[in-house]
Amino acid sequence: MASDRKRAAGGWKAGLWKWTKRLAITGTVVAILAAIGLATAVYFASRSLPSYASLRQSQHGQTILVRARDGSEIVELGPSYGEWLDSDEIPDVMKNAMISVEDHRFYSHWGVDPVRLTGAIVEGITGDDRIGGTSTITQQLARNVFLNSNRTLDRKLREAVLALALEWRFSKDQILELYLNKVYFGGGSYGIDSASRKFFSHSARELTLEEAAIIAGLVKAPSRYAPTASVENAVSRANVVIGQMVRYGDLDPAVAREVDVSAVNLRQEVGQNSIRYFTDWALPQLDLLLPNETFEPIEVWTTLDVGMQRAATTAVQSNAPDGAQGALVSVDRDGAILALVGGTDYVTSNYNRATDALRQPGSAWKLFVFLAALEAGYTPDDRVQDVPVTINDWTPRNSGGRYAGEMDLRSAFAYSKNSVAAQLGNEVGFSNVASMARRFGITTPISTYPAMVLGTSEVRLLDMTRAFAAVSAGGQSVEPYGILRVTTPGGEEIYRRREPRSYQLVPDYVAAGITDLLQSAVATGTGRAAQIGRPVAGKTGTTNSNRDGYFVGFSSGITTGVWMGRDDNGRVGALQGGTAPARAFSAYMRYAVRERPVEEFDTDLQLPEWQLEPDDEFYFGEDDDYYFYIDEQGNLVEPRRDGGENSQPGFDVEGEGENVVRDPLDPRGMDRPPQTQPQPQATPRRSTTRDAPPAASDDFLERATGRDMPDDRERQRKPERKAINERRI
Template identity: 80%
Template structure:
């Protein structure tokens, strides 16, 4: 009787195990049957090898400016079709080694490669990396688009197996090498060889084959006309893969000198290609169904502004340095985009791809976080030497001003103050603010991050400043307005992105106040254009990077200058060449727009009207504030203020003071709400204390002496102790 229950439990477990196993096997069989059926029908309906050779896998694209004028026509460039026996063996070996070294052993999909990618992703807690075989890439290039959806990947796998069903490995490799895109408009190895080396692919050397094979992963990044060092580095990776998988003799590999390859000099390009290189790849997402017919793309580019931006960058970039510029309209439309001083020399897009340190222009996020935490432009801060977690920031020039207001600290880019503010509000909160405003690159939370030590993209920084120009509303940059067929059928039209409030109105007004002062009297004076401008300079250590980002009349423009090798540029500062380029461009860009004054009126929220956040007037020790029974501020010896003596009786007016440190050099309304003062208060007698003796004794854990003064300390003294 004792063994009945265990035996019954084991029998039930065995029975359910068999059921689950049978159910799993049935599912696998059904899946296999379904997959086989899909591959079979795909193979039966697939075009012949001759038809695929004759098919065009790229389209002609006519790009138009925002006014409809034609700016460039981009189309495929095909060389001669090379049969399998005409393609140099080094080219085949290079491509197979670096793109799909199990090409000759799989059936279109590489189970071993996929299993390894899933295993690595699980161990490293990240997404599964790309595992497309050469056959899958061919299926995508010929039949599909580049959308990274699960459904598209499944169709790609089915079509890859159908290709393997219909064609031999040599035929698949021939199709692939004659159709794959290598950048610069070149489709196929013969076109790529002629584009980069000025000769037929039949004559490719080992070094040249390695360069071409390395382009497939990222044609723009590894293009030898964009970045020679990157192209050489990638080619050496290909050589290493050939030694490992392609049977290349290591002794031969050691003699390879990729840097000795002679590149063809490319002519006939212009700066508009920086924009099209960024915008046109987005068509894969904007046109999810894909199309191979000729299309026309209406863009946001203003031809005149693009020309002015190009001239401004070329005329102001220091000798030996590169420059980039992005200009956004108030809705995020890209009006001009320049990725370098000369597209012919280098098509690397420094406006959208380069990661460089923004210097003090990153302080935008420090002060946004501080304003959101309760600071105002008129608050007093201490510009003094400080050390935070062993880090001691130094002001430019090594001088310190002592007590100044927030506005002055920002205008003159005081590093000491930025460090203290960042430490107070929290470096993680500054990073969060940058992320909120559209910075997409990793952001450090070390103290030095407040000075712009994290690398960013110029497009992202320009977007962030554009959001400030929009009053704290989010801005989404875009470059394509609509897409049509050659016959006029509309395939896509831009829809205005939903806008989100990033910071309250008073924070946007406060930071605009600071940015305007930085240009009016601070480090950005070279960016003045005869109308209101708000902006910020940025300079990194040893003058490696110069930044200026600002806005006026609804247009936001960012400028970066520096060397690609990150070497020092003599005399480069954000307030020199970048600010001058900004001004040169913006004078043209806003010439037909009305002058717009900035809204810097601080309408503070109720939570900032607490007693500890009020201005302290008069000489030290002159006034001490108390709280009466109704919770209002009163002074010893006075029941209320007379109208017009600095406080408005109803708390609605604006006090006017003269600040000798005010960088604007004029009497300015403080725009600071004044406290409500209770009428008919306590008279001349001793004012009531803010808290009872019982409460104070309980809070402090000790008895209070009878003669302890019952008075409240000056509000600003409390604030200063908290901040410093």
């Protein structure tokens, strides 16, 4: 038995040794083949590389100088290469700083650092799925010149091959010279000379240790560590560079202790941070605006007002609740964007909440509900009922759960009564409210469920601001724009904006009526915090659980929209449209309109003749009063006189019959009899007498009924202010 076990153990060991040798041989062969393949790839890659002179001259991209509305320079985007510096012109402190922080074994590897590569493999095995952190200076040069920045295995392999080819073809000094003259340092600056002139206003030949440390620190994350975006981040990163220089022997510790990076004098750039929200929105439009594709430098003249942009940024940052974001859009009367802020800090987050974020506007959406009601015949003085209602199993609640009963339309809007908005939306039709929003420039999907009247459909702040701007323009369409013209550096004009055709979105009396309501909302309603000492019209909006706060309004020709909330749609304590957003609006608008004349709003409601209503006595006291009836489909039914065979039992024209009940949905307080089945509804009309005004025209009846009227239709009806198919339920 023992001998059998020994033979078995010996056989197992022999088998293991046999497979080990096979694997070793296979591995060796694979390694040799891989080495041959790699050498072949590197050889052919090196043969295909451009010459050193060609690499020096190659540039990519387009330089764009952006100007404000007054012509001042606000930002330069795109590549700026500065002056090419030969290796012996580059200060040693710049070379040492870059090598210490980016690739301290630069002079000892062949383009790929085996130590860093091994570390990356270990990271991948331990669960870090990023393929990064392994690039040497040579690999970065290969990526910047020949490849993109995608973090894929294929790109990393090609990067490694090109890095080895560069090391084969050029010397270390040549590679470092190419790198320092081509690497991206943020803000459109490529190369150390461009970065030095951008941040310190002098050539890179004059760089100090502190300045070199700042520039070297930018490569890791240019947008985060750029001193024009965040001095604190730039200084912190530069101190890391100084520490690396000491660690690898490129800087004496005694000298390092004397370094004060925070004392560096930086070139001042106006509003770089928040202005990028505007340029991110405006500049992509050049692809559509310019007649031909060009890679030559251009100057873009914009509508942005630098002072207003500063005021807008401050207003958002100082009023946004802790943990919340904010956005602001300000539009001139012709649609010109005066200020645009997409968040509290562009460096922290460049997501543009003013133009891209989809958030619920809350009661600010009631603009479209009341516009539809005014177009249907309501006026600000009409009486409505603020009472509990249920529509299709949906019961809206007022804020605080209180109901005021009968009130005028103006007060219902000013105090943002949800019950009234629901009734109006139900009456005019939720699809008509959606159509009104579309008409005023809302481009996002719109729900037609009853709750849509309270702003449940997500919108963009820019679209909402555009809609309010159209109201400010008297019901004329407004097209937001940010680019006035584009020129070459020599002044040749290659684009100039043409004034677009304007459309009347609603009649002027509807625009006057909604302006009346919006002015009341600020004067006495939920938007009181938005007052600025001159006429202001606007509307607040707050969503469930205080997730979104809105205020949009206008004064003296400037329309401004403000949104605040959390990016994760979380609850923000005490956030309401009438608090932080309204205060931010007020803070900004006080600055924005300071040099503009005070403008009173035109709220004089000049109704068209067909909507003018006769004196009150026309409705009461005559024996031969009769009524027009409207069936469930909104069709006109023949007149039915009191006491006739078709008259309704239990209906009294003055609302005093014993069978009469109050209809809470009737905004005029009209009475109707109790009904168990749907019945035609009546609108009192004055009977025809010899003293009566002329009968209603066929045009009026066709508008009222939606039908063509026969030629022999009996002409006994008086013109009324309300169209019959707009009878309020």
